[in-house]
Amino acid sequence: MVIHNSAAVGFSNAGSYDAHRPSYPSEAVTKLLQHLGLEGKNGARIIDLAAGTGKLTELLCHRPERFEVIAVEPHDKMRDTLNAKALKGVSTQSGTADNMGVEDGWADAVVVAQTFHWFANLDALREIRRVLRPEGKLAVIWNIDEYNKPRAWKATTEWENSLHELVMDAAQDGQPRFRDYVWKDVFSKQPEPALFSASLVENKTSYNVWLTKEALWERLATLSHVAMLDGDKKEAFVQRFDEILVEGNDGEWNDQNEILMHGVTIFAWTTKL
Secondary structure: OOOOHHHHHHOOOHHHHHHHOOOOOHHHHHHHHHHHOOOOOOOOEEEEEOOOOOHHHHHHHOOOOOOEEEEEOOOHHHHHHHHOOOOOOEEEEOOEOOEOOOOOOOEEEEEEEOOHHHOOOHHHHHHHHHHEEEEEEEEEEEEEEHHHOOOOOOOOOHHHHHHHHHHHHHOOOOOOOHHHOHHHHHHHOOOOOOOEOOOOEEEEEEEEEEEEHHHHHHHHOOOHHHHOOOHHHHHHHHHHHHHHOOOOOOOOEOOOOEEEEEEEEEEEEEEEO
16 A cells, blocks of 8 residues: 555654644543453553554553554654654554554554544455454544534534635545545445444544644644645635634633634444454
8 A cells, every 4th residue: 555645745744743733632542442442451452553653652552551552654754753752562663554564363453543534445454354353443533623624513613614614625635534434434335244343333522722823823734735735825825824813703712822722532443353
């Protein structure tokens, strides 16, 4: 599997991605581990597939269960950033969703944080199934800031809705994202016999975060299709961003010149058949 150009180029600034992308709420991670049957299971084996710079990997390695984690990441700069963290109990390796380089049946669970939409296909499902033990589980999780939500979701504020429209207008690379919800289709289109249970179970938790205008821009700019903007397109995008992020919009501002932004962490899981 070749890394999509939007990911290869858009995530080339791994340091910025690591600094400005959020971690995952501890409540969501604990709930997900409960559903996977791994909470309190000491030494359980987890593959963090497409681990990036290790946002979820860090949380897994700091858990009291002392999980054994293999972080698989194909992007060299992202993987280098993860390696530099020297996380205890974590080994990293180059690999893709359809060729992880992990032995058959090694993992109790495969978790995919923020990335499953890049490779939601049968080749990836077959490889994920191969590395799982019998009745092992696949889990997916995303942090979804409201500016990056599915169109059908209602934004909490008008300024977040306006920012969402700006982000959607800039998304022109043809690559489906979480917000398109087509990543679920692979589970309903499995061959017979099925690889995983087709009834993907979903749950979610909400979060709020205070961000300065500058911090919000840095966070927004880690989206691959935004990071790839240049020339007149980038200038127009920044101009509109500035128009939306003015004090006096319908957002809630604090005395540190931070605006309250809303989001939701979505997670889902399924079982190997």
